[in-house]
Amino acid sequence: xxxxxxxxxxxxxxxxxxxxxxxxxxxxxxxxxxxxxxxxxxxxxxxxxxxxxxxxxxxxxxxxxxxxxxxxxxxxxxxxxxxxxxxxxxxxxxxxxxxxxxxxxxxxxxxxxxxxxxxxxxxxxxxxxxxxxxxxxxxxxxxxxxxxxxxxxxxxxxxxxxxxxxxxxxxxxxxxxxxxxxxxxxxxxxxxxxxxxxxxxxxxxxxxxxxxxxxxxxxxxxxxxxxxxxxxxxxxxxxxxxxxxxxxxxxxxxxxxxxxxxxxxxxxxxxxxxxxxxxxxxxxxxxxxxxxxxxxxxxxxxxxxxx
Amino acid sequence: xxxxxxxxxxxxxxxxxxxxxxxxxxxxxxxxxxxxxxxxxxxxxxxxxxxxxxxxxxxxxxxxxxxxxxxxxxxxxxxxxxxxxxxxxxxxxxxxxxxxxxxxxxxxxxxxxxxxxxxxxxxxxxxxxxxxxxxxxxxxxxxxxxxx
Amino acid sequence: xxxxxxxxxxxxxxxxxxxxxxxxxxxxxxxxxxxxxxxxxxxxxxxxxxxxxxxxxxxxxxxxxxxxxxxxxxxxxxxxxxxxxxxxxxxxxxxxxxxxxxxxxxxxxxxxxxxxxxxxxxxxxxxxxxxxxxxxxxxxxxxxxxxxxxxxxxxxxxxxxxxxxxxxxxxxxxxxxxxxxxxxxxxxxxxxxxxxxxxxxxxxxxxxxxxxxxxxxxxxxx
Numbered sequence: 001x002x003x004x005x006x007x008x009x010x011x012x013x014x015x016x017x018x019x020x021x022x023x024x025x026x027x028x029x030x031x032x033x034x035x036x037x038x039x040x041x042x043x044x045x046x047x048x049x050x051x052x053x054x055x056x057x058x059x060x061x062x063x064x065x066x067x068x069x070x071x072x073x074x075x076x077x078x079x080x081x082x083x084x085x086x087x088x089x090x091x092x093x094x095x096x097x098x099x100x101x102x103x104x105x106x107x108x109x110x111x112x113x114x115x116x117x118x119x120x121x122x123x124x125x126x127x128x129x130x131x132x133x134x135x136x137x138x139x140x141x142x143x144x145x146x147x148x149x150x151x152x153x154x155x156x157x158x159x160x161x162x163x164x165x166x167x168x169x170x171x172x173x174x175x176x177x178x179x180x181x182x183x184x185x186x187x188x189x190x191x192x193x194x195x196x197x198x199x200x201x202x203x204x205x206x207x208x209x210x211x212x213x214x215x216x217x218x219x220x221x222x223x224x225x226x227x228x229x230x231x232x233x234x235x236x237x238x239x240x241x242x243x244x245x246x247x248x249x250x251x252x253x254x255x256x257x258x259x260x261x262x263x264x265x266x267x268x269x270x271x272x273x274x275x276x277x278x279x280x281x282x283x284x285x286x287x288x289x290x291x292x293x294x295x296x297x298x299x300x301x302x303x304x305x306x307x
Numbered sequence: 308x309x310x311x312x313x314x315x316x317x318x319x320x321x322x323x324x325x326x327x328x329x330x331x332x333x334x335x336x337x338x339x340x341x342x343x344x345x346x347x348x349x350x351x352x353x354x355x356x357x358x359x360x361x362x363x364x365x366x367x368x369x370x371x372x373x374x375x376x377x378x379x380x381x382x383x384x385x386x387x388x389x390x391x392x393x394x395x396x397x398x399x400x401x402x403x404x405x406x407x408x409x410x411x412x413x414x415x416x417x418x419x420x421x422x423x424x425x426x427x428x429x430x431x432x433x434x435x436x437x438x439x440x441x442x443x444x445x446x447x448x449x450x451x452x453x454x455x
Numbered sequence: 456x457x458x459x460x461x462x463x464x465x466x467x468x469x470x471x472x473x474x475x476x477x478x479x480x481x482x483x484x485x486x487x488x489x490x491x492x493x494x495x496x497x498x499x500x501x502x503x504x505x506x507x508x509x510x511x512x513x514x515x516x517x518x519x520x521x522x523x524x525x526x527x528x529x530x531x532x533x534x535x536x537x538x539x540x541x542x543x544x545x546x547x548x549x550x551x552x553x554x555x556x557x558x559x560x561x562x563x564x565x566x567x568x569x570x571x572x573x574x575x576x577x578x579x580x581x582x583x584x585x586x587x588x589x590x591x592x593x594x595x596x597x598x599x600x601x602x603x604x605x606x607x608x609x610x611x612x613x614x615x616x617x618x619x620x621x622x623x624x625x626x627x628x629x630x631x632x633x634x635x636x637x638x639x640x641x642x643x644x645x646x647x648x649x650x651x652x653x654x655x656x657x658x659x660x661x662x663x664x665x666x667x668x669x670x671x672x673x674x675x676x677x
Binding site for chain 1: 608609610611612613614615616617618619620621622625626632634635638639650651653654655656657659
C-alpha cells in the first residue's frame with residue numbers, strides 16, 4: 001500500500017471498486033454538497049469532486065472535498081492544470097492532505113473557451129502528465145518541484161483520466177502508458193458507450209501489460225433522455241455514442257427514457273465486467289446523483305466492501 | 308448644393324474587357340454620363356486599395372472597379388481578387404465615414420458596350436442621390452505631396 | 456515573422472485628434488510582409504485618418520515615412536529631421552518599433568497603430584498562423600518539428616488531450632490538433648518511440664518567467 005486511501009484499499013483487496021462524482025455548486029451552498037454526497041453514502045468507495053468543470057467557476061474542489069470528508073465520505077479530489085501554476089497546485093495538495101484528503105485525480109481541464117470565463121488565461125504551467133510526476137515526487141521522494149524537502153509529504157493515491165475514444169486512436173494506449181510511467185496509480189476512463197471500441201482499446205492495454213501496472217476504472221454514464229444521448233453523440237468532443245443506443249433511447253416514450261438510460265448503463269457495466277483488466281467502475285451521473293445507488297445495486301455491486 | 312451637384316466618378320477599367328467595352332460604347336454612339344472618369348488598368352486585379360482611397364481623397368464622389376466576367380480574366384483570377392479587395396476597401400470606407408455604397412465592383416465582357424454605358428449612368432444616378440462625398444473639401448485644400 | 460493587424464480606425468482617430476501635425480511611421484520588415492504597417496498601409500491610414508477627421512471639422516497634417524526597420528536605433532535616427540515639425544508620432548510597426556521610437560524621441564507622444572499579434576508563418580496568401588511563442592528553449596527536436604506550446608490550445612507537452620477528434624482541436628474545427636500533427640510526423644519519420652518519452656515540466660524562465668529577456672553577445676556588444 002502506497003497510501004491510506006480507502007479507494008486504494010478496495011482496489012488492493014481485489015474487489016471491483018466503484019466511484020462516482022459530485023459537481024460543486026456555483027455559490028456558497030455547502031448543504032448542496034452534503035446533499036449530493038449523502039446520496040452516495042455506502043454506495044461508492046470514493047466521490048470525485050470536480051475542479052471548475054467545463055471551465056465554469058464553482059466552489060473549489062478542495063473546499064467541497066473537505067465538506068464531504070467532514071461528512072465521513074471519501075472525496076476524490078480533482079485538480080486541473082488550467083487554473084493554477086505549480087506553486088498553487090503544490091500548496092493545495094499539501095493543504096488537501098492536511099485536511100484528510102488522500103486521493104486525487106490529475107487532469108489538464110476543459111479549455112476556458114467552453115466555460116463562462118473565456119477571457120481568462122489558460123495557465124497550463126504543467127500538463128496532466130507532469131502534474132502526475134509532481135504529485136508522485138511529492139509523495140515518494142518528499143520533494144517539491146523546486147527540489148526542496150517537504151516537511152510531512154502528502155501521501156496521495158494518484159489518479160489520471162484516459163479517453164479511449166478520442167483521436168488518434170493509436171495514441172490512446174501510448175498516452176495511457178505515459179501516464180502510468182509518470183506515476184498514475186489508477187485511471188478513470190471517459191464515459192463508455194461504444195463497448196466494442198473500448199474492448200479494442202483494452203486489448204492493446206493488456207498487450208502492453210498496463211492493466212497490471214494501474215487500476216482501470218471504466219467510466220459509465222446513464223443517459224437521461226434521447227436528447228441527452230444526441231447531445232453527447234454530436235456535441236461533446238471525444239465522446240462516442242453509437243447510433244443504435246440513440247435509437248434505443250428514442251424508441252421508448254419520453255417518460256420511460258430515464259429508466260431506459262439506467263438499464264443501458266447497467267447492461268454496459270455487465271459487459272464491462274467481463275473484460276479482463278477492469279478494476280472497477282466510475283459512474284458519472286451528472287446532476288443525477290440520487291440514481292447512482294440504484295445503478296450500483298442493480299449492477300450487483302452492493303454492498304460495498306468494508307476494508 | 309445638391310441641385311447643382313455633378314458627381315465625380317472614377318472607374319478603374321480593365322484593359323481587356325471594361326475598357327474595350329467603353330470603346331465599344333463609344334463606337335456604337337451610346338450615350339453615358341460624362342461624370343465618369345475612366346482610368347485604364349492592365350487588369351482589375353492591379354487596382355490596389357491605395358488607388359481607390361486616393362481617388363476619394365482627391366475628390367471622387369464614387370468609384371467603381373470594372374473587371375472581366377467570372378472565369379474570363381486575362382490573368383486567370385485578377386477579377387476575383389479585385390472583388391475581394393473592393394469588399395475590403397468598402398469596410399474601410401465605412402470606418403472612415405465615407406460609406407461603402409460609394410464603391411462598387413462590376414464585371415463585363417469586351418463586347419458589352421451597352422452594359423458599360425448603363426453602369427456609368429446607374430452609378431452616376433446613385434451617387435447623385437447620395438450627394439457629394441463628405442470628404443470633398445479635402446480635395447479643395449492645397450494638395451500636399453505624398454512623402455514616402 | 457511578427458504579425459500584426461491595424462487597430463480599429465475609431466481608436467486611432469481618438470489618439471491623433473488633439474494634434475495638428477503627426478508623423479506616421481511604417482516599417483519595412485515583418486509588418487510589411489503581413490500587410491499591416493508597410494509603406495502602402497501607411498498611405499492608406501494617412502488618407503483614412505485625414506478623411507475621417509475632416510468629417511468632424513478637424514484637419515490634420517500627416518507626414519508619412521517608412522523606415523527600413525523600426526527596431527534598430529540607426530534607422531530610427533532617420534526621423535530626426537522630421538520630428539521637430541510634428542506634434543506626435545503614430546507608429547505602424549510592431550510593439551518593438553513603437554517602443555524604440557518612443558525611447559529615441561522622448562518629448563513626443565508615440566501611439567501604436569497596430570495590435571501586435573504573434574510570431575507566425577504565412578499559411579497561404581493572406582493567411583498567417585501562429586507558430587512560435589518564443590519559449591526560449593526549443594522543443595521542436597522532440598516533437599517532430601511541430602510546436603505543442605504554440606499550437607496546442609492547452610499547451611500540452613505530453614498530449615493529445617481527450618478532445619482531439621479527426622485531427623481537429625476541441626476548441627474549433629478550424630484548429631488542427633497539434634498532437635495529431637506531431638504524431639503523424641513522428642510516424643512518417645519512423646520515430647514513434649519518441650512519443651513515449653515524457654517531456655518533463657518546463658522551466659519557464661527562458662520564456663519570460665524570469666523577467667524581461669535579453670541576449671548579450673559579448674563578441675558583438677559595443
